[in-house]
Amino acid sequence: MKTVEECIEQLLAGSVRALARVITWLENDDPNAVLCLEKLYPHTGNALVLGLTGSPGTGKSSLTDQIARYYRKRGKTVGIVAIDPSSPFSGGALLGDRVRMNQLAGDPGVFIRSMATRGFLGGLAQATDNVITAMDAAGKDIIIVETVGVGQDEIDIMRISDTICLVLAPGLGDIIQSMKAGVMEIADVYVINKADHEGADQLYSEINSRIMQDANIKSDYWMPPVVKTIATERKGIEELVVAIESHQRQLKDSGDFLKIKRERIREQTFQMIHLALFQLLKEQMIQNGRMETLVDAIIDKKENPYRAMQQIVNEFIHIPTR
């Protein structure tokens, strides 16, 4: 792999090595990264992106494994992004999702990449967007993104998925839990995994209660399917895929597909611009020592951060006025 162009060409032609290397560049914000993304972008738009999220230990990895196997039987190629948290103390990570997908090993139609969050909050890794772009351009029909085990509030998965499956397990909460905002609101499909455990039926009825509440409160509400699965026994997987497909159909029929696409592109583009601008400003302020001088002045009460912020923004950005 000599040049970036050669690498991209090989990636588009199906080289696993090239895809893996490009993903590394994207993760590390390598100088090659932006050029790669520019070249890859025109080849995207074909993949169905499934987001799998839920609390730690609910069975997301096992479900990812089963969903991938199901799609493989249908002849689809699958890319998997499996995300685990980085330690805020050491910066390292134990990437332990892949270990549950050993059945997929040896299948050339599956590409699994583990990613660490590297300090990014919200359930994803910072480069997840871009990695999906790479896998999409590489021709994967289905891309499954498995978030870290989330709490109630990490909903970044919304930005990048076509269909979100929220994975729940029995015994983790009561009816009030299921009424709360946050991650409970973003599900396009509710999955009750470990459905053989005690409390599964109760959870099923609580989720359906929530859906009925939502139907009463929201106008124009499409009721998400609720599917019971036992991932380790391969039970309920076909029903899950049927549910995913029903959501996809609903998006297309209602025209929401385009609306969501616009929102996603808007969010993504804003975020990229935001990051790029801030990076530039931060580098400059560190390099010319201005940040340290400012910190000293704030500590000595000679300056206040709010005033400083306004001054810096005005200096740094000239927004052309009409």
Added chain:
Amino acid sequence: MTKKKIKVIVAKPGLDGHDRGAKLLCRIFAEAGMEVVYTGLRQTPEMIVEAALQEDADVVGMSSLSGVHNYFFPRVVKLLHEKELEDVLILGGGIIPDEDIPELKQSGVAEIFGPGTRTDHIVKYIQENILA
């Protein structure tokens, strides 16, 4: 540019079911700031190499307690080279008799870390050989 993280695959080739040592090393490498993929038990050489390829690993560490190292370790080296992954640092550990070490190193295993090796020594070895 984000600071480079060292990506390590920790694998148990063959039918050996004892992975306490391998798991401990996973934790130690993560504590040292590395991103560690634990592949689990019962890995074939093909599975280990596939993981190294997809994860763009810098290091492949293999643990063997059941005496299969003379077959598995060189086979993994061979497959990695076939996939043009010559830059991957290949390490071995577990129960490896001293007399087997020279041949393993000749086949391409960079170093063998047996029981009693100080774990910070292993971490240092990796950091010196990867960021160099």
